[in-house]
Amino acid sequence: MNQEQLVAELQRIVGPKEVIHKPDDLIAYECDGFTIVRARPRAVVFPNNTQQVAAVVKLLHDNGIPFIPRGAGTGLSGGATPINGEVLISLVKMNRLLSVDFKNRTAVVEPGHVNLKLTNAIAHEGYYYAPDPSSGMSCTIGGNVGENAGGPHCLKYGVTSNHVLGVEMVMPDGEIVTLGGAVPDMPGYDLTGLIVGSEGTMGIVTKIVVRILKKPQGVKTVVALYDSVDDASQTVSAVIASGIIPGALEMMDRVAIEGVEAGNYPVGYPKDLAAVLLIELDGLTAGMEAMAEQIVDICRQYHVREVRVAQSDKERTLWWANRKTAFGAMGKIxxxxxxxxxxxxxxxxxxxxxxxxxxxxxxxxxxxxxxxxxxxxxxxxxxxxxxxxxxxxxxxxxxxxxxxxxxxxxxxxxxxxxxGIEKQHDMPKIFTQEEIDAQVEIMRVFNPHNLCNPDKLFPKPSRCVEVKRAAHTH
Amino acid sequence: MNQEQLVAELQRIVGPKEVIHKPDDLIAYECDGFTIVRARPRAVVFPNNTQQVAAVVKLLHDNGIPFIPRGAGTGLSGGATPINGEVLISLVKMNRLLSVDFKNRTAVVEPGHVNLKLTNAIAHEGYYYAPDPSSGMSCTIGGNVGENAGGPHCLKYGVTSNHVLGVEMVMPDGEIVTLGGAVPDMPGYDLTGLIVGSEGTMGIVTKIVVRILKKPQGVKTVVALYDSVDDASQTVSAVIASGIIPGALEMMDRVAIEGVEAGNYPVGYPKDLAAVLLIELDGLTAGMEAMAEQIVDICRQYHVREVRVAQSDKERTLWWANRKTAFGAMGKIxxxxxxxxxxxxxxxxxxxxxxxxxxxxxxxxxxxxxxxxxxxxxxxxxxxxxxxxxxxxxxxxxxxxxxxxxxxxxxxxxxxxxxGIEKQHDMPKIFTQEEIDAQVEIMRVFNPHNLCNPDKLFPKPSRCVEVKRAAHTH
Known part of the structure; x- marks a missing residue:
């Protein structure tokens, strides 16, 4: 199938405006947040519903053309990079919140739904969606499913896989299947758990049933400044050992502090600090005061230079904005x-x-x-x-x-x-060849012709296609 | 391979005393806790270590003889029933607690380790193992992994799959593999999650890395007696909606109450009750009093006849003993x-x-x-x-x-x-044929010759072997 025929067929399925195929327009899709490797996709297509995704996938499958699902492109390991010139199937137009069931605490979203928008949409009833990657304002829940995304509050609440109850998925041959459901712990094998974190190698998720949680009644945030990284580390262990499970427990070292202080949300941390801990308690307000005091006591036990409980929502918000922009702020130093x-x-x-x-x-x-x-x-x-x-x-x-x-x-x-591609050659650091082979075999059950996000996740004896390596500049 | 040769070969691997093969001795192994279907195994073998399991499995695999892993035999769906006269590989001799890492909150056990013994072994340091099936005093953690066992406290703490970080497993061809590890969220596919709940169809787990938890600082147990099942149900919803997540939230209706009151641990519940709720809070003691009051208020809002907070450990223990023996107590009525x-x-x-x-x-x-x-x-x-x-x-x-x-x-x-076998023909109630086929294909990756616990879990167009159906008598 030549390029002209392919574009015409794709346009027939999704409409003429929903296909990007001109070389200049494709540049923006050469990589995701992992910018060291870049490659041009053959086309980018924007389906509007599951049937369109299935029709696009069937077309590509029947013609042996490889493809990759893509969310907001915020991934950090190159999972959405078209290293073989794949067709990108962007899910950003499938961004609806389909239903919310407050009583059973579930919501159904399309994969292009932006992470933070779900929390915003259900906040009026006092609910939120727990996984909170730093890119929450732009990343999609479909992408979160692909990468099994985490975030600061996953310490207490678990990563994406703990919050996905079921998915609708287009298999790599175009068939539509439903895995899992609105109640946890379905019988049979946990295929939903297998799909979450499979980095787009098993199919294209088109609907996601997620758990939603009741917002904690209260929050208390503690910031602790240290002269020694060891003391800060010991504090982390001691807090966990005390039986308190904070909502989040974050640490930054001296170089990181230099970065965030040069960024858009400086807190005013002293320049000579060795480490900062950000410890956040959440839950019922009853007893929280006492718990915060216990945290402060533990910090003191490990020679904290200064420890402070946030006195206002504004103060807390600043501490988090400072922390959440840490990656980007590195561009300043x-x-x-x-x-x-x-x-x-x-x-x-x-x-x-x-x-x-x-x-x-x-x-x-x-x-x-x-x-x-x-x-x-x-x-x-x-x-x-x-x-x-x-x-x-x-x-x-x-x-x-x-x-x-x-x-x-x-x-x-x-x-x-x-x-993705970033660490595929590091997999042997933790898996034997047999363990990798077993995973590849599982992948082949879903993706027998290796058309769905090929040549990712697992080490390849040799790359099929040479990729252009470019520097990551900010 | 005839029976005599098989027994000799098995004895060569595990020792002469570790093989049961005389028909009379095999009767005890005709079923597990699901006693309606019974069938005689060809032999029962008791390996002492992973190498012996691997050697036994290799022998059986090479000779095309089907086999089933077996724990304490407390399963309730017939997962360990040798419907094809399989060889049973009992893991009860592999019952050691291999190591405990309090600092990182993990423990490594052999599959025959009894569930409650783990909690007892680590209690002196203030830790416990969370999944608490009613059979905890006898069931094994290996069996819990097979069935993805739950228990009353799984409401707050999650089922077995939430507590297993990794396993060592003998594949159905005798190869030994390691899946997952001592830290959560390994890259690649979540094969540990796939093994947990796979009901012995993918291999024989020989080591299990589990999470251990710090014991909650305090516990408060509330019992609430209702004249209407609807009011009790509404209370359940209202408690969850309040944002409180109890450690456990159990309910019994009138017939169940009749049973438990006739059992070994009668509480003295009035005979005309419609329902009893057992609501247990656990966690830090700070604030717990206020939370218990909130629970009591909610119960009152839904017309509770009587509500009481346990005044002693003895009272709480009785309430739980009464609840936990509910299944067995049915034999009295x-x-x-x-x-x-x-x-x-x-x-x-x-x-x-x-x-x-x-x-x-x-x-x-x-x-x-x-x-x-x-x-x-x-x-x-x-x-x-x-x-x-x-x-x-x-x-x-x-x-x-x-x-x-x-x-x-x-x-x-x-x-x-x-x-198991109990519900294999109910699977089409919730899965399409395609969804079942996908699961069978996954199973085949691990178990291509269908020798490891064959003919379970999935519906069979027709049973290969006629099984004897006998009544379940107590």
Whole structure:
């Protein structure tokens, strides 16, 4: 099928305006939030409903043309990058909130529904949607399902897979299936759980049944400033050991603080701090005061320099805005940066931070650490300058060394950003060949012709297609 | 391979005493807790370690002999029943607690480790294992993994799949693999989640990494007595809507109360009650008093006859002992009973209870309702007398009608007891043929020769082997 025929057929299904195919218009779709690898898609198509998705997929399947589902393109591991010139099936027009059942605490959304809009739509009844990635204002729930997205509040409330009860999905041959449902723990195999986090390799999710939660009655946010990373890490362990499960427990180190203070929402943290902890309690107001005091006591026990409970909503909002813009703010202190994402057993935090600091010293690249400390999900930000010859490659190498440290201590190579193309060659750090083969076999059950997001997630002995590597500039 | 050769080979692997093969000795292994269907296994083998499991499985695989993993045999859906005369691989000798990591809150157990023993082993440090099936004193964690077992406290803490981080498993060809790990949310597909609840059809789990939790600082238990099932149901909805998530929220109706009061732990509930709610708060003691008062207020709002907060540990323990023996206590008021297990959206509780009551009236069989009301997981107990001709068949039919009601309101046919052989023919009530086929294909990836627990979980066009149907007598 030549390009002209393909475009005509796609337009017949979705309408003439819903297909992008001119080379210049396609540039915006060459990558997602992982910008180091870029490739031109053959076309981008914008279906409006499940039937259109199914018809598009059937057309592509029958003609052996590979394709990739795409949400808002905020992914950080290149899951939506068309490395083989795939057709991108964008779900952004399928963005409706289809129904809300407050009594049973579920909602049904289309995949293009923006994460934060769901919370806004149900807030009037006192409900919210829990997974809160930093990109919540733009990322889609369909994309969150693909990557099994997390966020600061996943410490207490769990990641996307804990909030998805069922999905409607177009299989890679165009068939429409329903998995899971409006009640949890269906019999048979947990295929919904298998789809969540499968990074678009098993089909295209067209409807999502999610859990919604009652908004906590109250929130108390504590900020604690430390002269030592070790003391801050020990505080994290001690808080968890106390039996309190905070809604969020975030940490930033000295370089990260430098970044956020240079960003759009400076808090005024002293420049010589070693670490900041942001600890947020949520739940019923009864007893919360006492719990906050207990947190403050623990901070003091570990030599906190200064500890403060937010005195107003404004103060709390500023602390969070400061934290949530940490990635972007790195652009203020470095020409380029690369976000890493690893998970470690919480108790190894001090050791891992020391080893990351060693890697930084040896390589000469600065590394900022911003992370969900409560669940051991690190986000080292590797700062570099792509204008310096070889420095991009060095940053990639440093990222891989950081992941090796995570794997060495019994952790894993991605917490919430996915594998995509960024980490497909790191998978052997934590899986044997047999374990990878088993996963590929499972994928083949859904995707036997490997047309749906091919050549992602798993290491390839050799890449089918050469991809253009470009620096990640801000 | 003839029987003599098989026994000799098995004995060579596990030792002569670890194989049961004489017909009389095999009688005890003809069924699990689902006693309506019985069949004689070819042999029962008791491996001591993973290598022995792998060697046994390889032997059976290479000779085309089907086999089934078995825990304590407390399953309620016939998952461990050797309907094809399979070899049973009992994991009860592999019952060690291999390690505990309090700091990272994980423990590693062998599959034969008894559920409650884990909690007892870690209680001295203030920790416990959350999933609490009523059979906790005897059921094994390996069996819990197979069935994705629940329990009263799963309302707040989630079922087994929420507490298993990884497994070591012997594949149906004898290969040993590791899935998941000690940190949550591994990249790649969630194969651990797929194994949990797969009812022994994908392999034999030989090690389990579980989450352990800090014991709640305090507990408050409220019992509420109602003159109307509707009022009790409304209370359940109102409690959940208030934002309080109790550790457990249990309900029993009039027939169930008659049963538990005739059992070993009578509380002294009045005989004319329509329903009892058992509501348990757990967590930090700060604020718990106020929360209990709020619960009491809600009960009053829905016309509770009497409501009481437990005044001592002894009182609380009695209430729970009374509730936990509900299934067994039915034996005191009926010669036979059959436990059903369905899930419904919480808001449909009053309607579903009315429809179950209609089914009871029409069939002439009494039905007791005991259930995890908070998460809509019903356990209707169908009372019958197998000595009356046709009554066993009628009870089976009534059970199926009850499941149809659950399916009709958007629920499902099993919450925590599994499908096994009991409900394999009910699967089409909630899955299309395509959805079942997809699951069978997934199973085949792990179990291509269908040797590992064959002919369970999915409906068969026709049974391969005739099974003896016998009544379930107590």
């Amino acid at each position: 470095s020409p380029d940066y690369m976000v890493q994402d690893g998970v470690i057993p919480r108790s190894r935090l001090p050791e891992v931070l020391r080893r990351i600091s060693d890697i930084s010293r040896r390589s000469g690249l600065r590394i900022a650490n911003v992370f969900h400390a409560g669940d051991g999900n690190l986000h080292p930000l590797i700062l570099f300058n792509s204008a310096n010859p070889g420095e991009t490659e060095l940053a990639v190498k440093v990222g891989s060394e950081v992941l090796q440290v995570c794997a060495d201590v019994g952790g894993t190579i991605t917490g919430e950003h996915g594998v | 009926s010669p036979d009973y059959m436990v059903q297990d369905g899930v419904i959206p919480r808001s449909r509780l009053p309607e579903v209870l009315r429809r179950i009551s209609d089914i009871s009236r029409r069939s002439g069989l009494r039905i007791a309702n005991v259930f995890h009301a908070g998460d809509g997981n019903l356990h209707p107990l169908i009372l019958f007398n197998s000595a009356n001709p046709g009554e066993t068949e009628l009870a089976v039919k009534v059970g199926s009608e009850v499941l149809q009601v659950c399916a009709d309101v958007g629920g499902t046919i099993t919450g925590e007891h599994g499908v």
